[in-house]
Every structure is written in C-alpha cells, then in structure tokens.
Amino acid sequence: MYAWEKKTMGGKWMVGNGFKITGVRGRTGISGAEMQLLWIALPLMLIFCATVWLIQGSLPITAVWSENGMWDLREIDFSSTNVRFTGKVEYIPNALLTPEEFAEHEDLAEIVDTYGHTASYGTSRIRLLVPPGTDYVVSESSPLASDRIYINGAWMEDIGTPGADREAAVEGDVLFSYTVRAEEGVIELVQQVANYAHRKNESQSGYVVGTIPMMRAFVSRTYAVAALLAGCFMTLFLVHITLWLLFRGYRANLYFALFCLTWVFRTAVTGPKLVTALFPGFSWFATFAVEYITVAVASVLYVLIFGDMFPNTMQKWFRIFLTVSSGLFIGCHFVLDSMTISRFLIYYQAVMGLTILYVLVRAAMKIRRVSLPQVLFLAGGGGMMYATVRDILFYRDIFIPPYGAYANAPLSEMALLLFVFLQMTAVFIGTIREMDAVRLKEQKLLAENAALERLGRLRADLLDTLSHELRTPLAVMMGYAELAVKELRLKGLGDETTADLDAIASEAGRLAVMVEEARRMTLSREAAEHKKTFLLQEVIQQTARLCQPILERRGTALSLDLSSDLPAVYGSPGELTQVMFNLLSNAGRHTEGGRICVSAEETGGSICVRVSDNGSGISPEFLPHAFERCAHDDPGGTGLGLFICKEIIEGFGGTIRIESRPGKGTEVIFTLPVCEEEMNHE
Incomplete structure (x- = not known):
C-alpha cells in the first residue's frame, strides 16, 4: 500500500515502499x-x-449447505431473501433416469459432490423442504454440456440432449428459470446430465431458489x-x-x-x-x-x-x-x-x-x-x-x-x-x-525552423547584396573592356593585347551571369518575401541609365517609348531589373553602331514590353533553343542570360518570346500581368 509523503526538492514523490513516483520519459511530478x-x-x-x-x-442470498442431498429451508424467510443451495447430491452414475426410475433405484445412489466426478453421464436428485402452499422459482445456468430437468416429477426442459455416448449427446447452455408450486412443502429436482465437452464435471447443486417476486428481481438484475x-x-x-x-x-x-x-x-x-x-x-x-x-x-x-x-x-x-x-x-x-x-x-x-x-x-x-x-x-x-x-x-x-x-x-x-x-x-x-x-x-x-528561416533570410540578404554590388561593377568592366578592345584594334595595336582584353571582357560577363545564377538558385524560396507592387517604367528607366554609357561608346543608340500611365505590377523589382539588364546587354553585344528601342504599353490586363534592335540577329537553327539552359551561339557566352529571363518572367505569371531574322535584328517580347489591386481599382 502506498503511503504518500511531501514532495521532494527534485519534484519526485516518495512512497512508503521505497519506489519513487515519477513521470514517463524522464518527466517528474504530476501535472495539475x-x-x-x-x-x-x-x-x-x-x-x-x-x-x-x-x-x-x-x-440478499442465503447460502445453505447439505451433506445428504436434502436441504431443509422451512425456517427461511423467503419474503426477504433468496437461497443458494450447495453441497452434495444423490447421484446415480452411468444412468439416465426419470424421477420414477430414480426412486426405484435410489439404493444405488451415491451422496457426492459431482464436481470432478469421473462419470460422463448420470442422474442426480435434489430435494428441498420449503414452506408449503407457495410458488417458487428455481434458477441457474446449465452446469454441464447437456441436461434434462424434471421438477416434482414433471419434465421441464431439455438443455441440449443428454446421451449415453458422444454421438447421442447434443450440447446446450442457457440460464433457466422454472416456476413450481410446493403444495406439500417439497421441491424435487431430478437432472439427467451428460458431459462429453468438458474435462471435468461441474457441481449439480449451486442453484438459487426463491419466491416469484424475489426471483424475478434476482434474474432481471442479473x-x-x-x-x-x-x-x-x-x-x-x-x-x-x-x-x-x-x-x-x-x-x-x-x-x-x-x-x-x-x-x-x-x-x-x-x-x-x-x-x-x-x-x-x-x-x-x-x-x-x-x-x-x-x-x-x-x-x-x-x-x-x-x-x-x-x-x-x-x-x-x-x-x-x-x-x-x-x-x-x-x-x-x-x-x-x-x-x-x-x-x-x-x-x-x-x-x-x-x-x-x-x-x-x-x-x-x-x-x-x-x-x-x-x-x-x-x-x-x-x-x-x-x-x-x-x-x-x-x-x-x-x-x-x-x-x-x-x-x-x-x-x-x-x-x-x-x-x-x-x-x-x-x-x-x-x-x-x-x-x-x-x-x-x-x-x-518550430523554434528550430524559425532559426533556420532567420539564417536563410540572412543568407538571402547577403547574397542579394553581394549580387547587387558585384553585378554593376562587372557589367561596367565588361563594357569598357569591349570598348577598349575596339579602340585598340582601330589604332592597330598587337593581337596579344586585344586578346587579353577580350578574355577580361568574356570572363567578366561570364562571372556576372554566374553570380546572378547563384543568387537566383539560392533565393528561389525566398523570392516571394521580396515581392511588392512597383511601377515598371521606373525599373526600365533605371536600367537604361545604367547601360546607356556603355552602349554609346559602341555607337549604339538607346531609345525608350513608354506610356506615361502604365499600371503597377506585382513582383520583385530586382528580378525585373536583371531581366532588362540581360536583354539590353545581349542587344548591345550584337548591335554595334545600330539602334536599340524599348517600348511598353498596356494591352488587355497586362503590360507588353518590347526590346528590339537592328543588329546581327539570331540564326534560325539556334532560335528554338534560345531559352534553354547553357544554350548560346556566342563563343564567350554562358547560355544562362535568356534562361534566367524566362524563369523570372514566368515567375511573374507572364510570357516571353523572341522574333529574329539574321542580319535584320532581334525583338524580345514579354508580358507581365497588371497588379490585381490596380485592376480592381479600375
């Protein structure tokens, strides 16, 4: 038995037998x-x-024991109790007898407790001496596999079919209740029993007897x-x-x-x-x-x-x-x-x-x-x-x-x-x-995920900053290196010097694209966090100002034809800046002494942007593969610029395509959906 004591300093509960009451999985104490x-x-x-x-x-149930198969219950007050009669019964083994036959052979009867008796079948008799002139009920479950029950000489029921061998016997089991009137103050219960189903015989006493009201309550409550x-x-x-x-x-x-x-x-x-x-x-x-x-x-x-x-x-x-x-x-x-x-x-x-x-x-x-x-x-x-x-x-x-x-x-x-x-x-x-x-x-x-998210944001911000800070110097280096090569060749300097400058320009361009690709691959999951509503013409104008000095040194004119009332778009301004930078860089690389025009207008719930030039154009063989990763027709290119543009535009929910004729020029057309807030406002 557990004797509870005061809680210890360690949060554990001591009990009288030396055990400690603790929680599961290392938790101590009992929660409120x-x-x-x-x-x-x-x-x-x-x-x-x-x-x-x-x-x-x-x-109440009063237990009464008998040593001779007869129970004297005449002193019992049946108005206040039922009686369970247990003990020894009169038993004739290996014989299935009617009450009359049992009476004729009662000298063969044994006075035994049938529990564990070795006989497979037999007949028992129980006699109850009760107050006369009253109706009684005898009730209990069938004790063995099959029974035939007689009360006061009258057959009451077969519970299964008792037989002298296994083939003749049929098992059954039920809670029975029989009503009998004890006119002469005697209830005689004779049972033919057969057991071919259980290892041991059960006791044939142990039944409950009482008046009808008391037994009705007993059975119903059972x-x-x-x-x-x-x-x-x-x-x-x-x-x-x-x-x-x-x-x-x-x-x-x-x-x-x-x-x-x-x-x-x-x-x-x-x-x-x-x-x-x-x-x-x-x-x-x-x-x-x-x-x-x-x-x-x-x-x-x-x-x-x-x-x-x-x-x-x-x-x-x-x-x-x-x-x-x-x-x-x-x-x-x-x-x-x-x-x-x-x-x-x-x-x-x-x-x-x-x-x-x-x-x-x-x-x-x-x-x-x-x-x-x-x-x-x-x-x-x-x-x-x-x-x-x-x-x-x-x-x-x-x-x-x-x-x-x-x-x-x-x-x-x-x-x-x-x-x-x-x-x-x-x-x-x-x-x-x-x-x-x-x-x-x-x-x-959740705490670990929050910490990882914070680290991810820090990493994204760092890479975004590095990309932004490196991209512009690399673009300038690449542009001026290309201009230097052109001027040196016009002045007739050696091929070795111009080749070195070509390598600088090529590697600077490749490094710029690689930096942007690394940024996009790393920040793809965080891109949604940087999206906002912005004006497209501002991004185009800002990128044009960045690229115009380089294009002018090449003799290429850049013009803008932008509607003044363009609606806002939703997305990442930095990503769209990268698209415009890539498209203008590609156009400038293939258009020397020519013209590049950028136009933008609203058409049916979207903004259509066109970047056109009159440069060398794209060969028909390469045109279907222009947006594929690492596909390029320029020996110094990486094949990532247009691939990145396509990913960004489709991330905005827009489309992008190229039209080009060799020697006539190229036009890149992309569309962006108008911000939903703008559409609802309209």
Missing part, C-alpha cells in the same frame, strides 16, 4: 491536469462500481448487471479506439481498447449468457469457443499493456513465446473438439501461471520508479488478482472478505470493472503525457 483527471475519474469509477455491486447484492458491464466495456472500447485513431503514437490506447472489446464478448457468453438470451439458436460450441478464446486474447493484451506501461521489463523472446502459445491455443478451437480443447486448457493455464511469475520477477528486477499511471495499473491488477482468488474459493464454499450481505456475491466482475476504470485513467494520463511530449517536440521543431 493529471491530478484533476484523477480526482474526477476515481470518484466516478468508484461510484459506478459501487452501484453495480449494490445492484448485484441488493437482494441480466441488468451483465448488460451494464457489456455496455461499459463497449463504451470504453469506442473511446479508446477513437483516441488511438487520433493519436496512433500511443499504443496503450489500442491495447486497452481491444482488451475492453474482448471483455464485451466474454461478458456476453458467461454469467447469465446474454448471447443465448438474445439469440436462442446461437451455437453452443461458438459460446464455448468465445469463452476460452477471450481468456487467451485478454492474457496477451494484458501483457502488452504491462509492457507498454513498464518499458524494458518484457523481453522480446517472452512476448513471442506468449503470443505463439496463445495463438496455438486459439487455433485449437478451429480444428479440435471441445473435450480435447478443455484438456489442453490445463497446459495453457500453466502458460498463464508462468506468465504471472515472469511478470512478477521482471517487475521486481526492473522497476525502481513508478509513474502515476503505473501505480493505477498495479492497484487495479492487485485488486483483480485478489477478487479472482476470492471467487475461486467462493465457488468452493470457502469465504474470505468481504463478509456480510455481500458474502454470497461474486467479486470478479466488480474487480474487473474497477481494474478497467483504473486502467482507463492510467491510459488517459499516459495519453496526456504523450501529447505533451509531442507538443514539446513540435514547439522545439
């Missing part, structure tokens, strides 16, 4: 949200479990409790499978959801057997198989939950061993008969015993610190184990606490429900912690 959930969930689950137990135990448990398990299944679908990283939700679904099926085929009450024709063997299979499935899921709750405690080889063993046991139900399966059950029970022992040993070896969800899991598991042992002894008429009015009520259902609710709370808390961990990771990732 977790404590609120705990204080809300625990009272609710305790109230629910207490309600179910009160419903189940609200009608069904109500079973239905309530099944509904509770189904609700928990739906809740936790939904949590798993929304948050698949936390597998405990999946394991727990499947565990609850398993107990929905088990609750339907055990106790009052809801499935046979709802579907009378439901297969007996299917009921038998579901009852056994759910044990194996629940065992595996319980171990998976334990392994998820206590990481590093379950070794891989043991998980494989348990899964294979359970799988083989489950597979037996599809190929073997019920008798063979029930015999194999003892081996699977041995596997379950080894599992419990293994879990206890590994827990003792590995667990040093426990979190709040783990404490809840251990508390629920401990309560479930105690209730299981208590009910095993209860059905053997050995009683341990609780005593009093509830001493004759089974405890396993309530303990299972309490375990499920505790596990539900533990899984909820675990889900909260996993979500917190994911949230922290997301916040860390």
